[in-house]
Every structure is written in structure tokens, then in C-alpha cells.
Amino acid sequence: xxxxSNWALPxxxxxxxxxxxxxxxxxxxxxxxxxxxxxxxxIGKFFSDGDSLSTxxxxxxxxxxxxxxxxxxxxxxAWILANKDYNKSAVTVVLFILPMWINALxxxxxxxxxxxxxxxxxxxxxxxxxxxxxxxxFMIYPIYNVLNKMDKSYAEAAQDLGxxxxxxxxxxxxxxxxxxxxxGVMMVFMPTVSTFAISEFLTNNKIKLFGTIIQxxxxxxxWNYGAALSLIMLxxxxxxxxxxxxxxxxxxxxxxx
Amino acid sequence: xxxxKLLAKLYIGLVLVILYAPIIFIAVFSFTEAxxxxxxxxxxxxxxxxxxxxxxxxxxxxxxxxxxTLLIALIASVVATLLGTVAAIGIYNLKGRKKDVMxxxxxxxxxxxxxxxxxxxxxLFVFLHISQGYTTVxxxxxxxxxxxxxxxxxxxxxxxxxxIYEAALDLGxxxxxxxxxVLVPALRPGMISGFILSFTMSLDxxxxxxxxxxxxxxxxxxxxxxxxxxxGGLTPELKPLMTILFLLILVVLLVINIRxxxxxxxx
Numbered sequence: 403x404x405x406x407s408n409w410a411l412p413x414x415x416x417x418x419x420x421x422x423x424x425x426x427x428x429x430x431x432x433x434x435x436x437x438x439x440x441x442x443x444x445i446g447k448f449f450s451d452g453d454s455l456s457t458x459x460x461x462x463x464x465x466x467x468x469x470x471x472x473x474x475x476x477x478x479x480a481w482i483l484a485n486k487d488y489n490k491s492a493v494t495v496v497l498f499i500l501p502m503w504i505n506a507l508x509x510x511x512x513x514x515x516x517x518x519x520x521x522x523x524x525x526x527x528x529x530x531x532x533x534x535x536x537x538x539x540f541m542i543y544p545i546y547n548v549l550n551k552m553d554k555s556y557a558e559a560a561q562d563l564g565x566x567x568x569x570x571x572x573x574x575x576x577x578x579x580x581x582x583x584x585x586g587v588m589m590v591f592m593p594t595v596s597t598f599a600i601s602e603f604l605t606n607n608k609i610k611l612f613g614t615i616i617q618x619x620x621x622x623x624x625w626n627y628g629a630a631l632s633l634i635m636l637x638x639x640x641x642x643x644x645x646x647x648x649x650x651x652x653x654x655x656x657x658x659x
Numbered sequence: 660x661x662x663x664k665l666l667a668k669l670y671i672g673l674v675l676v677i678l679y680a681p682i683i684f685i686a687v688f689s690f691t692e693a694x695x696x697x698x699x700x701x702x703x704x705x706x707x708x709x710x711x712x713x714x715x716x717x718x719x720x721x722x723x724x725x726x727x728t729l730l731i732a733l734i735a736s737v738v739a740t741l742l743g744t745v746a747a748i749g750i751y752n753l754k755g756r757k758k759d760v761m762x763x764x765x766x767x768x769x770x771x772x773x774x775x776x777x778x779x780x781x782x783l784f785v786f787l788h789i790s791q792g793y794t795t796v797x798x799x800x801x802x803x804x805x806x807x808x809x810x811x812x813x814x815x816x817x818x819x820x821x822x823i824y825e826a827a828l829d830l831g832x833x834x835x836x837x838x839x840x841v842l843v844p845a846l847r848p849g850m851i852s853g854f855i856l857s858f859t860m861s862l863d864x865x866x867x868x869x870x871x872x873x874x875x876x877x878x879x880x881x882x883x884x885x886x887x888x889x890x891g892g893l894t895p896e897l898k899p900l901m902t903i904l905f906l907l908i909l910v911v912l913l914v915i916n917i918r919x920x921x922x923x924x925x926x
Contacts, residue, residue, distance in 0.1 A: 413749065422767075427786055494671065496913075504901060504904065505862075506865065507885055512681035512684050538678065539678075592770075616778060625782065632778045
């Protein structure tokens with residue numbers, strides 16, 4: 403049985419080559435100028451460039467708004483789907499995932515076209531709506547999973563001990579479902595910051611998000627600056643991941659006690 | 660209670676209507692001939708006819724994009740399923756720090772947004788002077804698919820009673836036979852869901868393909884649509900194509916789910 407552990411070796415080599423090395427290369431390219439000398443000027447350029455900074459701020463703002471919107475719309479939907487009184491069929495859950503099988507760019511284009519037809523001008527409002535539309539299933543699914551697996555006896559016990567339905571939700575169901583909400587946030591927040599194409603289609607190129615400037619730099623052979631922007635995003639991912647793992651541990655511990 | 664039930668149904672219905680509106684929109688406008696999406700010029704099957712008899716403009720471009728998308732998804736998800744299953748067995752048998760390191764590394768591609776995966780792999784291929792094309796796209800897709808296979812196979816391993824495998828060996832099975840007849844059947848549900856997930860993600864991927872396809876003119880459906888939209892006019896035949904794909908997926912998923920719930924009822 404012991405030799406079985408060697409089976410992880412090919413994947414370890416694969417991960418080092420295609421995950422670790424590429425991420426290190428982002429840092430290497432970010433800290434080099436075009437001729438390969440060490441420099442901090444790419445990072446400095448970002449912090450002194452008003453356009454990049456405002457795009458970055460806007461991306462974070464849109465991502466926060468989109469994440470909140472997805473929770474507000476997605477949580478009730480997940481709760482209803484996981485509640486046996488309201489929904490008995492697994493088919494309804496499948497219906498929520500099904501749109502993801504249709505090409506996301508095509509759906510986004512159709513959404514933008516629908517807005518135009520309805521006479522709504524493409525801009526920040528349509529961007530938020532379209533983003534929420536694209537990412538909603540990623541929020542609903544993890545919350546639904548956690549709620550569905552949740553031991554119902556906790557809620558029943560709270561009820562027996564005299565909690566009102568509102569209190570049961572606030573003090574039992576919601577805290578117990580927080581791990582699901584957190585994985586939903588992870589699946590919505592960073593991808594929103596980094597989307598390109600989707601934001602261009604939904605605003606008719608009027609609003610650029612952070613992903614778009616990374617793409618523009620890489621495509622125009624400004625690899626070093628593009629890598630520097632990617633590095634900034636990696637740092638944020640690192641921070642949010644650490645925060646998230648702390649918080650969900652707390653959520654787990656708090657929920658069980 | 661009844662009022663609440665109605666409210667819940669209404670809410671779910673409303674969210675579903677919003678989710679499906681763009682798809683229905685595409686489907687409706689696939690039955691007219693107009694070039695742009697929201698333009699109705701009378702009912703017609705012409706776009707469907709064009710799609711199948713290849714008389715549309717740039718028909719080879721769209722068809723090869725569809726072919727590439729399916730082939731890349733198939734190769735990437737088969738390789739990811741094999742690599743991921745072997746890796747899951749390995750990781751499951753690791754202990755302590757080594758196991759933590761593997762789990763940590765396996766998580767990275769899932770946490771990374773597409774664009775970071777795409778840019779980092781682009782830099783890798785540039786750095787190693789590997790010319791980009793079909794192979795690099797497939798490698799990139801394997802990279803972001805495999806972690807999901809590992810994640811799906813792992814729980815099946817912990818559910819498996821290790822004694823059964825030992826029993827097979829005691830009863831005279833060779834390790835290969837024990838693997839084929841005990842381990843693989845037990846892991847199969849996890850492998851299948853990992854495969855389906857990989858296939859789906861590969862089909863829908865845009866950003867990673869975009870950065871790793873190089874400049875040889877390789878197109879998948881996503882990059883084709885992107886280039887099309889940037890040029891300003893979407894190929895009208897995309898509408899019937901998307902409609903057909905959607906109906907196919909709908910039927911397949913519904914059949915699978917109805918079968919599953921019937922099986923559950925029988926038990």
C-alpha cells in the first residue's frame with residue numbers, strides 16, 4: 403500500500419511545471435524590463451498611472467457590488483431549492499446549472515442585445531446585471547450544497563427551544579451555511595475583477611475592467627507590464643484566500659458550538 | 660403556508676426566467692434570416708439550412724471552431740481524468756506535510772481566475788520557446804481541469820473500505836487485477852463526475868484558450884465568437900447552432916436526471 407503514494411509523483415511534476423513555474427514567471431517578468439534587467443518600474447508604473455488605478459478601483463467596486471447582488475438574489479433561491487417543503491425535484495436544481503453549458507460569450511452578447519432592444523443604454527447598470535447573470539449559478543450552487551447537506555435537527559432543536567422562524571434562520575441556518583456563502587464569494591469575486599470580453603460586450607467597450615488592461619498589455623507585447631498587473635492580482639488573491647480560510651474556519655467552529 | 664409556497668415558486672420562476680431569457684432570445688431569433696440578433700425579418704428556416712449545407716459565409720471557420728472545441732475538450736478531459744485519478748490515489752496514500760503540499764498545489768488552479776492561468780501559461784510557453792497552438796491549448800486545459808477530477812475522486816477513496824482491496828489480493832488477484840476489478844469500479848462515479856466537469860469547463864473556456872492558442876489562427880467556439888463580435892457582426896448561423904446545442908444538452912441532462920430519480924424511487 404505504501405508504494406501507492408508514488409502515484410502522486412507524475413501529478414506533482416505536472417503541477418510544478420504548469421502551475422508553480424508559470425506563477426513564478428509572472429513575478430520574474432513583472433520585475434524585469436524589456437531587456438531582462440531587474441526593475442521595480444513596472445510596479446511603480448501601475449501606482450503612478452491614474453488610468454490603471456481608477457480601472458483597478460472600479461473593478462474592485464463592480465466585483466463587490468456583483469458579489470453582494472449575487473448573494474442577495476442567490477441565497478433565497480438556494481434556500482428555497484434546498485427546502486423540502488418547497489422543492490422536491492432535483493430537476494429544478496439542474497435547470498439552474500444548465501445555462502452554464504451554453505457559451506458564456508454568446509449568452510453575454512444576447513443579454514447586451516436584449517438591453518439594446520429594450521432601449522436601455524449599455525453602461526454600468528447593464529454591466530452589473532449581466533455580470534450577476536453570468537455568475538449567479540456559481541453563488542447558488544455552493545450555498546445549495548451546504549444547505550442541502552445540513553443536519554435539519556439543529557433548526558428543529560432551535561424551534562423546539564422556542565426560537566421564532568426568523569431567529570432560527572439568523573442564529574442557526576445562516577451561520578451554518580456560511581462556508582457555502584464563502585465558496586460562492588470566492589467563485590464570484592476574483593473572476594469578476596478579472597473578466598475581459600464580458601465587460602466589453604456589456605458596456606459596448608465603454609467600461610474597462612482590470613482583466614481588459616491585462617489582456618491589452620499582453621496582446622500588445624507589453625509582457626512585463628501585463629505580468630506586473632497580474633502579479634498585483636495574484637497578491638490580492640493570496641490575501642483573500644488567507645482571509646477566507648480563516649473566516650470559514652471561524653464560521654465552522656462558531657456554527658458547531 | 661400555501662401563500663409562502665406560491666411566493667417561493669414565483670421567486671424561483673422569476674430567477675429562471677431571467678437566467679433563460681438570453682438563451683430563449685437566441686433561439687427565437689434563429690428562426691429568422693436577419694444578420695443582427697434583435698432583428699426580425701419574418702419566419703424562416705434558412706439559417707438552419709445554411710448551417711447544414713455549408714452555404715454560409717466562412718462556413719469552414721465556424722465548423723472547424725466547433726470541431727476544435729469538441730476535440731480539445733475531449734482530449735483534455737480524458738487526460739485530466741486519468742492523471743487526476745492516479746494523482747488522487749497517490750495523494751490519498753500520502754501522509755503529513757507531503758499530503759498538505761499536494762492539496763495546496765492542487766487548489767491553486769481552482770482559485771486562480773482564468774486570466775491568471777492564461778497569462779502565466781502564456782509566459783511559460785514564451786519562456787520555454789514552445790510555439791503555441793493546439794498542443795499548448797490542450798496542455799492548458801488539462802492544467803485547469805485535473806484539480807476538479809482529483810477533488811471528485813478523493814471522497815470515493817475515503818468511502819472505500821481498504822480491506823476489500825487486500826481481500827482481493829489474498830484471494831489471489833494480481834495487483835493489476837485488484838486495481839481493475841476493485842479500485843476502478845469503486846472510483847468510477849467520481850471519475851465520471853470529474854470527467855463531465857472537465858468537459859464542461861473546457862467547452863466554456865475563453866480566457867485560457869485566448870492566451871495559449873498562439874498566432875496560427877486556431878479558433879475554438881469562444882475565440883471565434885469573440886473575434887466575430889469584435890468585428891461587429893456575429894455570424895448569423897451561430898444562432899441555430901447554439902439553439903441545437905442547447906436542446907441537445909437539455910434532453911441529455913433531463914434524461915439522466917429522470918433516470919436517476921427513478922432509480923432512487925425503486926430503491
